[in-house]
Amino acid sequence: MTNSTQHTEHFENLCAAYVLNALDLEEQQEFEQLLQEGNEEQMQTFYELRSAANQLAFTTERAEPSLAVKKQLMKRIKADTDTSGTAATVTDIKESSSNRSALAMAASFALLLITLALVFYAFNLNSEINNKEELITQREAEITELKNEVQQKEELLSILEARTVDLIVMSGLEVNPNGYGKVIWDPEKKQALLQVSNLPAVPAGKDYQLWLFKNNKPLPSGVFAVNDPSKDSFFKIEQMADANEQNANAFAITLEPEGGSPQPTGDIYLSGNVERDAN
């Protein structure tokens, strides 16, 4: 027997057993190695023997597996299809993703509408807030004004509450005949409340100045300005010159350079005599 014949016989021995799954593991690996390096003739032998062995399957009686096998199999396949990213599932994914994107678009549109509504609502709210803030500022200004007014009134009242006060009524003179005013004077506390009406607004660089004539000598008693002639103006005067109704003669208001003068220099706008107590 030649080497070649022996070799062929060895190959056929292994091949015949291999196609019947009758080789031990070691020989099976040996044959698979041989097959990888096999020539055309050996491959042909392998295919022919395998075909013959496969025919033996027909000699076994067919048998019906239970329906559960098919059910279970398809369930496993479906699970695999659901989790794998294969071509067939791509269609499903595409379909479902297109469903999802349609849903997402609807959701986006809804979200957009909600956002626009919210923006519109916020804009209105903001506008309303601005209006309210404006109103509040306006009201606050009014409150401040009223508070000032109340304070002035309280101050007026506090002066009026004094045990003894003098009321000096002042009238307009030639330069401003419609003007009038009052001085409520508390000589003890050296305080006075001045009210003036119909005095023209002070020109730039000028101020009105109140004078207390004591023993016929004018004493500067405060500087003020009138900005709105249509309204009555009230001024509280403190730290007035030390005087009393015995030595005080009159009160007068002149227009003086801004900040006042030590002596009256300008026109007299209002004046009134201090009435001496009859007693």
Add this chain to the structure above:
Amino acid sequence: MIIFTVLAAIGKITHSGSEKEIELMQKIKAKDADALKQLYEQYNRLLFGMILSIVKKRTEAEDVLQEVFVNVWEKAHTFKGSRGNVYSWLVTLTRNKSIDHIRSKGYKTQQKASVSIHEPAFTLEGDKFDPLETTIHSDRAELVKKALGEIPESQREVLKIAYYKGMTQSEISNHLEIPLGTVKTRTRQGMIKLKDILESFIQQND
């Protein structure tokens, strides 16, 4: 030989559907579950019979059958139409799975050695099957059985034990109490004889 010619002609008709099966495999490769279902419908009885003849226990055989088709699903891309048809690929896969099962440790510990050299005596359930499928199957079975009958008894015995019992040659040697070399020679001679008888009638790679 006349009977072989007639039966072989029927056998060839059986596999005229090979192209359709290859198409099915292409679909399975593309993960078409319906295609797998069709392939299962076509082959489950034949393959289950095969598995049952080796594994014996019905529930285990069903597990193996399921594993075979899961494998078909997962390994469809390894099927090469040019190197064998679907039948051959499926039968090889099923044989391998069945043999792997009975050679697994778990199976060996529970299996009591009871060896019969005859084909498993399963009830023929032909009535339950599609009549055409039954006819084709029976005809092909007849052809192969006749071919086996042509082989000398000593060789046929080894082939049957190997095929139906899933024994390795070493196991057959022990079982028959004959030298391993004799088993190898009988296997080779028997298989070549079988091939020679069948090859003129059956398409290669069937």
